[in-house]
Amino acid sequence: MSMGKFKKYLSVVAVLAAVALVVTGCGASTTTTTGGGTSTGPVSVTIGIGAPITQGATALGLGMERGAKLAITDMNASAEAKAAGITFTSTTGDDQGDPKTGVNVANQFASNPNLVGVMGHLNSGVSIPASAVYSRANIVMISPASTNPALTLQGLKNVFRVCTIDSVQGPAAADRATGDLGKKAVFIVDDSTPYGTGLADEFGKEFTAKGGKVLGREKTGDKDTDFKALVTKIKATNPDLVYYGGVYNAGALLSKQLKDGGVKVPMMGGDGLYDGQYIKLAGAANAEGDFATSVGLPLAQLPAGEKFTTEFKAAYPNDEIAAYDAYSYDAATVIMKAVLVAAGKVTAAKVTSPEGRAAIISAVAATNYTGITGAIAFDAKGDTTNKAITLYVVKGGVWIPFVK
Amino acid sequence: MALDTLMQQMVNGITLGGMYALIALGYTLVYGIMLMINFAHSEMFMAGAYVGLFTLTGLTNPKLVGSGTVAFLTKNGIGLVLLFTIVFLIAGVAIGLLGVIIERTAYRPLRNAPRLAPLISAIGVSIFLQNAVLLWVDSKALPFPQVFPIVNIKIFGNASISTLQIFILVSVVLILIVLDTFVSKTRIGKAMRATSQDRDAAGLMGVNINTVIALAFFIGPALGAVAGIFNGMYYGTVNWNMGFLPGIKSFTAAVIGGIGNLRGAMLGGFVLGIIESLAAGFLATGYKDVVAFVILILVLIFRPGGLLGESVVEKV
Numbered sequence: 001m002s003m004g005k006f007k008k009y010l011s012v013v014a015v016l017a018a019v020a021l022v023v024t025g026c027g028a029s030t031t032t033t034t035g036g037g038t039s040t041g042p043v044s045v046t047i048g049i050g051a052p053i054t055q056g057a058t059a060l061g062l063g064m065e066r067g068a069k070l071a072i073t074d075m076n077a078s079a080e081a082k083a084a085g086i087t088f089t090s091t092t093g094d095d096q097g098d099p100k101t102g103v104n105v106a107n108q109f110a111s112n113p114n115l116v117g118v119m120g121h122l123n124s125g126v127s128i129p130a131s132a133v134y135s136r137a138n139i140v141m142i143s144p145a146s147t148n149p150a151l152t153l154q155g156l157k158n159v160f161r162v163c164t165i166d167s168v169q170g171p172a173a174a175d176r177a178t179g180d181l182g183k184k185a186v187f188i189v190d191d192s193t194p195y196g197t198g199l200a201d202e203f204g205k206e207f208t209a210k211g212g213k214v215l216g217r218e219k220t221g222d223k224d225t226d227f228k229a230l231v232t233k234i235k236a237t238n239p240d241l242v243y244y245g246g247v248y249n250a251g252a253l254l255s256k257q258l259k260d261g262g263v264k265v266p267m268m269g270g271d272g273l274y275d276g277q278y279i280k281l282a283g284a285a286n287a288e289g290d291f292a293t294s295v296g297l298p299l300a301q302l303p304a305g306e307k308f309t310t311e312f313k314a315a316y317p318n319d320e321i322a323a324y325d326a327y328s329y330d331a332a333t334v335i336m337k338a339v340l341v342a343a344g345k346v347t348a349a350k351v352t353s354p355e356g357r358a359a360i361i362s363a364v365a366a367t368n369y370t371g372i373t374g375a376i377a378f379d380a381k382g383d384t385t386n387k388a389i390t391l392y393v394v395k396g397g398v399w400i401p402f403v404k
Numbered sequence: 405m406a407l408d409t410l411m412q413q414m415v416n417g418i419t420l421g422g423m424y425a426l427i428a429l430g431y432t433l434v435y436g437i438m439l440m441i442n443f444a445h446s447e448m449f450m451a452g453a454y455v456g457l458f459t460l461t462g463l464t465n466p467k468l469v470g471s472g473t474v475a476f477l478t479k480n481g482i483g484l485v486l487l488f489t490i491v492f493l494i495a496g497v498a499i500g501l502l503g504v505i506i507e508r509t510a511y512r513p514l515r516n517a518p519r520l521a522p523l524i525s526a527i528g529v530s531i532f533l534q535n536a537v538l539l540w541v542d543s544k545a546l547p548f549p550q551v552f553p554i555v556n557i558k559i560f561g562n563a564s565i566s567t568l569q570i571f572i573l574v575s576v577v578l579i580l581i582v583l584d585t586f587v588s589k590t591r592i593g594k595a596m597r598a599t600s601q602d603r604d605a606a607g608l609m610g611v612n613i614n615t616v617i618a619l620a621f622f623i624g625p626a627l628g629a630v631a632g633i634f635n636g637m638y639y640g641t642v643n644w645n646m647g648f649l650p651g652i653k654s655f656t657a658a659v660i661g662g663i664g665n666l667r668g669a670m671l672g673g674f675v676l677g678i679i680e681s682l683a684a685g686f687l688a689t690g691y692k693d694v695v696a697f698v699i700l701i702l703v704l705i706f707r708p709g710g711l712l713g714e715s716v717v718e719k720v
Contacts, residue, residue, distance in 0.1 A: 054543045055645060062543075192690070219690040223649065225639045228416040229684035229692070235562070236409050249545060249643075256640045260566065262556055280547045281641050 042087045043348045045339065047072060047332055048109040049092045050120025050130065056097020056222075057247045059277040060322050061122050064144060065092055067328030068119045070315055075336045084340045085348045091115075095126050097222075097247075102126035106133035115139060116351055116360060117335035119328055123247075124148030124195040131159045138357045140364050142334055144327035147271060147295065148198045152381040158361050160382040162331050162373065163295040163324075164389055166195070169270055170202025172389040173243075173293040177268060178210040180391075180404045181291070183241040185213045187234045189254065191222040191246030199270045200245030207243075215239050220254075222246060227254045231261035240265050247272035252281035259286040266290050274323045274392055274399060284397035291402065292392050294323055296373045298401050308372045330371035338363035408561030413685040414678065415559075419569045419638070421677020422576035426631035427654035428661065428669035429583065430624030436600040436664040437620045438515075440522050444506060444529035445628055446651025448499050451533060452629020453642040454541065456495040457548055463487055464551060478551055487551070495633055496626040503625030504618050512617075537644040545643040548636035572634050579627065580670050587666060596620065600664065653680075656696065660703050662713020671711055675699075 049068045052061035072088045075081050081088070091112070093105030102121055109115055110133055117140040121127045127146035134141045135156040143151065143161040147169055152159055177183045186207055190200035197219075204214050215237040218230055231254075234242060242258060244251050244267055255267045255278075266289045274294040279287040299305035299321065308329065312321055342351050342359035350356045368377050377385045393402040427449055434442045464487075466474050477487040510529050514522045552571065556564040587593040598606040599616045607613045635650065636642045653676060661672025676696055683695035703711060 054538055058543045189689075218688060221690075225635075225641070225646070225649070226420060226680075227689075228420065229413055229681040230689045232409060232412040232416060233685050233689075235412075236406065253639055253641060260554060260556075262564065277544060281545055283547065283550060283640060 042082070042085045043351070044087050044089055044114070045116045045351060046112060046114040047088055047090045047335060048105075048112070048115055048118040048120065049090050049328075049332075050095050050102065050105050050109065050118055050126075051092070051122050052097035052126075053092065053094035054096060056095075057122060057249060057272065057275075059248070059275050060145065060272075060324055061095075061097070063319075063322030063325040064120065064122060064328040066312075066316055066319065067144070067325035068332040070312065070325075071329040071332035071336070073315070074311075075333065080340055081336070084343045086339065086343055086351070088336055088339075093120070095121050095123075095130070097123050097126060099125050099129050102130045103133060106130035110134065110137035110139060114352060116339045116357070117141070117364075119144065119332045119335060121146065122324070123193065124151055124198065125193045127151050128154070128194060131156055134158055138354060138361070140335060140338065140357070140361045142331040142364065144331040145271070145324045146195070148194045150194065150198070152383050156382075157365075160334075160364055160378050160384075162327050162334065162371075162376055162384050162386075163271070164387050165383055166199045166202050166270070168387050169293055169295065169389050170199050171206035173268065173270065173291075173391070174203050174206035174210060174212070176293070176391045176402075177241060177243075177291075178207060178212050180402075181241070183212065185215050185237075185239045186241045186243050187215045187237055187239040188217045188243045188245070189230065189234075190217075190219055190244070191224075191250055192219045193222050193246065195270075195272065196222070196245035196247070198245070199272075200243060203243050203245065220246075220250065222250055224250055225253055227257045228261065230254075231257050231263060234258065235261060235263050239263075242267045244269040244273070248275050248278035248281065252278045252287070255282040255290055256286045268292065271295055271323055276320055276322070276399070279394055279397055279399070284394075287394045288397070290394045292399065293389050294392060295389060296327070296386060297388050298390055298392075299326060299372075301401075302372065302374060304370075304372045326372040330373050330376060333371060334364060334367050334369060334376060335360070337369060338367065406561070408563040409685065411560045411563035413681045415563065415565050415569060416685075417678035417681030418674060419572055419677070420681060421657075421674035422573055423631045423634050423638070423650070423673075424654045424657045424677050425670045425673025426576055426579065426627045426634070427650060428658040428673045429580075429666060430628045431655050431658040432661070432663055432666060432669040433620045433624045435658070436666075437596065437603075437617055438511070438522075440511070440519065441526070441655070442624070443523065443526040443651075444510075444533065445624065446647030446654075447530050447533035448503060448625035448628035448647075449632040449635070449650060450537065450642070450644065450647035451502060451632070452495050452499045452625070453548075453632030453636040453646065454537060455498050455629065456491050456633035457546060457636060457642050459491045459494045460487075460551060461549060463490065464549065484552070492630055492633060495629045499629035499632075500622040500626035503621040507618060507621040511621075512614075534644055534647075541644065543644070545641045545646075548640050548642055550637075550640065552637055568637060572638065575630070575634075579630065583623070583627075584666060592616075592619065653696070656700050660700055660710055662707075662710025665710065665712045668710050668712035675711070 049065050051064040076087050095102035095105045122145045124146040127143050135158050140158050147166045149165045149167045188200050188204050190196040251273045268291040271294040273292040338360045341363040345359050346356045374386050391402040392399045430445045477483040510525045511522050555567045558564045595611045595616050657672035657676040658669045661668030680692045680696050684692040
């Protein structure tokens with residue numbers, strides 16, 4: 001780049017920076033003038049969406065972003081938001097399914113003065129360290145997907161989730177496996193993440209309690225691709241079920257390699273496997289007959305499911321609904337409804353102030369709302385009172401609810 | 405532990421080791437000639453898998469090539485041989501050229517710079533390529549279609565070897581023999597060895613250094629691409645960050661064998677693959693990397709130059 005060109009480039013950057021300063025300056029001043037009582041338009045506040053977008057379980061993470069954005073569009077069009085004088089925007093933080101990156105995202109969110117709450121994260125291993133950051137900043141966090149019990153056992157007042165936890169999901173899976181499926185001997189594998197380990201532990205305990213036999217327990221990595229040696233080991237123990245605590249990326253490869261290696265028994269897992277991407281990566285023939293439990297009821301069985309599906313298809317014609325789209329819609333809606341309640345108490349301009357944030361947290365705790373995924377209310381720990389778990393099976397290359 | 409389980413773990417390990425050996429050759433070729441660790445090599449592996457995947461899906465798409473061609477290419481032996489020859493050739497040549505371009509743009513301007521500079525440049529290239537695939541292709545893992553017919557053949561008791569494992573092993577061994585002959589018997593191979601011993605002296609003797617370096621940067625990435633396609637076929641997916649772990653492992657294999665030494669890289673690859681499989685099979689899956697890296701440390705303590713490397717006296 002020549003010197004003249006470089007100078008021109010510099011001046012463009014300078015102009016852009018100046019414009020940016022003016023714009024953000026305007027935003028801030030709008031907020032303060034509204035606070036003074038001279039309303040000049042709706043207050044704009046931000047919902048943070050924390051999810052894996054580029055790495056990790058991206059099929060689920062992108063679904064969380066879709067669900068939350070849809071909820072924001074709906075809320076902005078609603079009469080209650082207009083009456084309260086608030087418009088919602090979103091900012092997405094890519095946590096890459098990685099605890100360290102998740103904490104960076106959390107710090108960015110926490111330093112955003114416009115932020116009213118966080119809809120996230122997906123992986124329990126990310127949600128747990130991130131929740132501590134939000135707690136210090138007094139920001140409400142609702143996870144649509146983190147199922148490890150430890151998340152809400154930290155005693156943090158700002159942490160909630162709209163999905164059922166693994167101490168419900170793991171035993172429910174084991175009950176179905178020993179009962180309806182008649183399985184007697186399982187080999188358990190997990191991916192060494194808090195989510196995978198926790199789920200596999202809960203499953204194993206209940207499976208033994210129900211008279212089943214655990215033939216072996218192995219830990220793998222969540223980014224592993226080579227399971228051939230493990231498959232050989234599993235084959236030698238001759239199980240009638242393989243349980244995998246983990247996410248579909250590695251899980252699908254394990255399922256494929258099991259079948260390639262001649263272990264022709266179904267694999268079972270939790271909500272982390274429940275995605276179409278699992279079937280694609282394992283190959284439909286290999287995934288056929290595999291099981292996954294997931295939180296809540298299937299959309300088709302929910303009263304609001306059809307409306308959500310129609311709306312989703314209109315907004316995202318090229319995408320399929322993933323496991324957490326509807327949960328993220330609900331989680332974002334719960335936050336926004338709480339913001340509106342808080343605005344009623346401390347005025348719209350002050351919802352991002354410390355007292356506003358405290359008001360949002362107490363409003364979320366008092367939630368009693370019927371969303372897409374059913375009735376949503378939280379217990380004292382912040383867990384949802386909705387304990388439904390559904391067992392799905394791969395049939396004809398798609399996940400369908402399992403019927404005995 | 406039953407003998408057939410041991411046999412099965414050996415089969416798993418040798419296949420894995422074959423792939424490590426192919427990638428390790430790329431590291432060792434470039435190191436031997438440039439004294440530089442090409443950290444972008446793991447991305448050659450990744451990009452090769454993608455090019456292979458796209459070529460394969462293109463050639464098996466009835467809309468693009470006609471359903472008659474697809475039936476011919478996938479339904480009989482000659483067709484399959486032809487199909488995979490084309491896939492490997494296109495990916496190998498494309499990634500080989502990519503390697504040459506990278507050398508020309510990212511490393512050659514730094515050839516006389518301090519040794520840290522090309523290393524940093526290589527890391528930059530690696531990040532660039534990963535993000536290019538992430539942005540232009542997909543952030544999600546893509547399934548690799550199973551066109552190759554996989555049949556398990558019983559070899560001993562319960563132990564079996566699949567047709568795909570045989571295909572990978574035979575190809576790897578052929579490639580290793582051809583490469584070894586090429587480097588030790590041909591004129592250009594002699595020029596490569598001369599350059600690796602003393603670049604300046606070889607240049608004075610009339611060896612075209614640029615050609616030799618470009619050739620190393622063609623062969624290494626091309627082998628990486630082949631390994632990438634094997635990896636895709638064997639594990640069934642490709643992913644934009646799939647190169648990282650095999651890259652580190654193969655680099656380790658190259659060091660175990662003696663970096664700069666071609667036969668060392670081959671030996672190191674197989675040793676590492678077999679150790680990993682046995683450790684995962686007889687200890688626990690979580691221990692396979694621990695054992696692999698303990699072996700690396702032991703090799704570095706007792707044979708700092710690697711298993712087949714010469715212990716080089718520090719030049720003063």
